[in-house]
Each structure stands twice: as structure tokens, then as C-alpha cells.
Amino acid sequence: xxxxxxxxxxxxxxxxxxxxxxxxxxxxVIGIALGVAALIVVLSVMNGxxxxxxxxILGVASHVEIQGSSGALAYWPQVAEAxxxxxxxxxxxxxxxxxxxxxxxxxxxxxxxxxxxPALENxxxxxxxxxxxxxxxxxRGGEFGVVIGVELxxxxxxxxxxxxxxxxxxxxxxxxxxxxRLKQFTVxxxxxxxxxxxxxSLAMIHLQDAQLLFRLGQDVSGVRLKLTDSLEAPQVxxxxxxxxxxxxxxxxxxxxxxxxxxxxxxxxxxxxxxLTLIVAVAAFNLVSTLVMVVTDKRADIAILRTLGASPxxxxxxxxxxxxxxxVMGVLAxxxxxxxxxxxxxSIVSTVEHWVGTKILSSEVYLIDTLxxxxxxPDVLTIAGIALLLAFLATLYxxxxxxxxxxxxxxxxx
Numbered sequence: 001x002x003x004x005x006x007x008x009x010x011x012x013x014x015x016x017x018x019x020x021x022x023x024x025x026x027x028x029v030i031g032i033a034l035g036v037a038a039l040i041v042v043l044s045v046m047n048g049x050x051x052x053x054x055x056x057i058l059g060v061a062s063h064v065e066i067q068g069s070s071g072a073l074a075y076w077p078q079v080a081e082a083x084x085x086x087x088x089x090x091x092x093x094x095x096x097x098x099x100x101x102x103x104x105x106x107x108x109x110x111x112x113x114x115x116x117x118p119a120l121e122n123x124x125x126x127x128x129x130x131x132x133x134x135x136x137x138x139x140r141g142g143e144f145g146v147v148i149g150v151e152l153x154x155x156x157x158x159x160x161x162x163x164x165x166x167x168x169x170x171x172x173x174x175x176x177x178x179x180x181r182l183k184q185f186t187v188x189x190x191x192x193x194x195x196x197x198x199x200x201s202l203a204m205i206h207l208q209d210a211q212l213l214f215r216l217g218q219d220v221s222g223v224r225l226k227l228t229d230s231l232e233a234p235q236v237x238x239x240x241x242x243x244x245x246x247x248x249x250x251x252x253x254x255x256x257x258x259x260x261x262x263x264x265x266x267x268x269x270x271x272x273x274x275l276t277l278i279v280a281v282a283a284f285n286l287v288s289t290l291v292m293v294v295t296d297k298r299a300d301i302a303i304l305r306t307l308g309a310s311p312x313x314x315x316x317x318x319x320x321x322x323x324x325x326x327v328m329g330v331l332a333x334x335x336x337x338x339x340x341x342x343x344x345x346s347i348v349s350t351v352e353h354w355v356g357t358k359i360l361s362s363e364v365y366l367i368d369t370l371x372x373x374x375x376x377p378d379v380l381t382i383a384g385i386a387l388l389l390a391f392l393a394t395l396y397x398x399x400x401x402x403x404x405x406x407x408x409x410x411x412x413x
Contacts, residue, residue, distance in 0.1 A: 024292065028282065028285040029329040031283075032386060035275065036383065040341055047268075047372075048372040050264045054261070060195070062225055062226060073220050094117055096214060103165040109156055111148075114203070114204045118136040131147075132189075133159075134147065134190065136189065141208030142208065148187060152200050162187050163186055166213070237252045290318055294398075301401055302404065326391065342372065
């Protein structure tokens with residue numbers, strides 16, 4: 001160890017006669033630690049929210065959809081077979097998309113009606129794994145059964161075995177004029193995917209019933225695909241566009257839910273900038289600490305200079321002292337932030353239990369838990385920025401220390 005490092009570490013460990021300087025130094029370290037920990041926790045929550053929303057959306061929505069340009073896709077078995085030849089595609093299923101009203105005993109709710117082939121649906125989405133009652137396979141063509149979300153079932157006041165009336169916007173012409181088409185369905189199952197938008201509005205019926213009800217014949221709205229890696233959806237979309245004719249178009253989940261993820265990404269960036277400024281404020285508290293330390297150590301600096309220490313060595317001593325404080329703050333912040341982020345779910349659950357209320361409402365935030373996903377690249381980036389800011393904060397006080405004149409410093413000693 002060279003003498004600059006030795007003296008800097010002695011200054012860090014030494015008990016100062018001026019308690020105020022020690023207090024300010026401790027506040028600087030704690031400020032850096034709190035800023036780093038807060039930044040890690042917030043970014044982990046953002047990452048967890050994005051991951052949770054993505055997994056829940058993709059549990060109901062498909063990775064890629066092929067739809068007919070006129071609203072109907074003919075020869076869908078051939079389209080599905082062609083899509084399966086693209087390597088990342090591991091599942092394909094037809095679907096019919098429509099809107100309607102579900103009515104039961106005076107309760108009326110709008111719903112997204114999805115016609116599915118139960119035997120194929122589990123290949124593209126995970127709704128079958130979130131059934132509270134019944135199964136998707138309970139839907140059979142010609143029996144007019146329906147599977148609905150738990151919030152929709154609660155709003156209508158229905159359970160498995162109850163009858164609901166589906167009102168479709170496609171009317172039929174009668175001597176009395178245009179009348180809406182009505183059809184009674186039996187509730188065969190109830191699912192809960194823990195995403196309010198789908199739990200409160202999605203109703204699934206058999207593909208044959210949907211084709212009959214919406215007068216599609218043998219056509220469907222499109223084909224849904226599942227991939228081995230959802231992040232490959234844009235590449236698969238490009239590959240499919242080159243295979244299909246102009247009567248079909250392809251969309252992927254990043255386009256269908258772009259607003260969700262764009263909002264989260266923008267918020268994550270803004271929170272990173274804001275909390276980095278907090279870390280910067282805490283780091284630059286080192287400036288005041290080192291200025292006071294330099295003033296307190298003027299005699300020591302003068303003695304070192306008379307013993308042959310160069311201005312560069314003096315500057316290095318105080319830079320190392322300030323950097324050591326920054327490193328301690330960053331290490332404490334990283335340790336505390338990671339520990340807090342990894343246990344955030346249980347901490348929030350405990351607070352909710354004590355308070356007796358729900359912090360997150362699924363109707364507002366889409367999910368009712370506080371997810372956390374610690375990503376080490378983010379942690380390393382935060383630690384690197386904090387260390388850089390702490391290092392920059394040491395430059396000016398160290399430069400002032402290096403300019404100390406021995407004669408002036410020892411005049412009144």
C-alpha cells in the first residue's frame with residue numbers, strides 16, 4: 001500500500017476531534033446509501049410490474065395474430081399449418097373476435113366475445129390454467145356454453161350452470177324493423193387471470209357457436225400463435241408477412257399492448273433520472289464534508305508537504321478519502337436496496353395486514369400485488385453512476401487541499 005492510500009484510510013478510520021465533521025460525513029454516507037437503495041427498489045418494482053403485466057397479458061392474448069383484412073379469414077387450417085413451419089411457433093389456434101352484451105336478471109354488461117376451439121386453445125394461451133370452476137373443454141359445439149371471467153360473473157350475479165343471454169350487435173330484419181339477435185348461453189366455467197380488464201369483460205364460447213351466431217360460415221376472425229420466446233414476435237411477424245397474401249395481416253403483442261409498455265418504460269426512465277438526482281445531491285454532500293476535512297487538516301497537509309509530499313499526492317489522499325466514503329455508501333445502498341427489493345412483496349403484505357386496507361387496486365393498477373424483479377445490470381449501472389458522482393464530488397476539495405501553502409498553514413500553529 002502506498003503512503004497516499006495509507007494516510008487516506010487512516011483519515012477515514014480516525015476519530016475526529018470535531019464532532020460536526022463526523023456527523024456531516026455520516027450524513028453523506030447515509031444519503032448516498034438511501035438514494036442508491038431507493039433507486040434499486042423503484043427500478044425493481046418497475047421491472048416487476050412490466051414483467052407481471054406482460055406475463056398476464058400473454059396468458060390471455062396471443063404472441064402473434066393473423067387476421068383477415070375483411071374481418072374474416074378463410075382457409076384457416078392452411079394458414080395455421082403454414083405458420084407452424086416458422087421455427088419459433090409452437091402452437092396455433094383459430095379464433096372469432098366479436099363484441100356483445102351479456103344479460104342476466106336485469107344486469108347487463110358489455111363483453112368481448114371470443115370463439116375458441118377448446119382442444120387447441122391451451123396451445124396458445126394459459127386461461128385453462130386459471131379456471132376457478134369448470135374447464136375450457138366443457139365448451140362443446142352446438143351446446144351454446146360460455147366461460148366468463150370472475151369479475152364479469154360477479155357483476156352479472158351468475159355461477160356455473162346459470163343461463164345468460166347474449167345480445168349481438170348484428171341485427172336481423174323483421175317486419176317490425178331491425179331487431180338485435182339474442183341467444184341464451186349456459187355458463188360452463190369461470191376463470192381468473194388476475195388482470196381486471198380480462199376478468200371483467202372476456203367471455204369465451206365454442207368456435208362453432210361463434211361462427212353460427214355471427215354468420216361467418218366456416219371462416220374465422222383469425223389464427224393465434226404462440227412462440228417459444230415472446231420477444232421474437234416482431235421477427236416472426238416479418239417472416240409471416242412474406243408468406244401470406246394481401247388478404248391477411250399480422251400483428252404481435254408488442255403492437256396490441258404498446259401503450260402499456262411504453263408508459264411503463266417512460267415512467268421507468270423518468271424515475272431513474274429523478275432518483276439519480278437524489279443520489280447526486282447526496283454524493284455532492286461529500287463536497288462540504290471534504291472541504292471541512294481539508295480545513296481541519298491544514299496543519300497535517302503542511303507537514304506532509306514539508307516532508308516532501310507533492311501536491312498530486314495530497315490531492316490523491318483526499319480523493320481516496322472521499323471515494324472511500326462513497327464506496328461505503330454505495331455498498332450499503334446496494335445491499336439494503338437489493339435485500340428490500342427481494343422481500344418487497346412480503347413487506348407490503350405485512351403493511352396491508354397492519355393497515356387493514358389494500359394498497360393496490362386491480363381496477364386501477366391492473367394488478368393487486370407489488371411485484372419486484374431485481375435485474376443485476378440495473379444494480380451495476382446504479383452503483384457505477386453513484387460511484388462516479390462520489391468521485392466527481394471529491395475533485396474540487398482535493399484540488400484545494402493540493403494548493404495549500406505550508407507556510408500559510410503553519411503560521412498560526
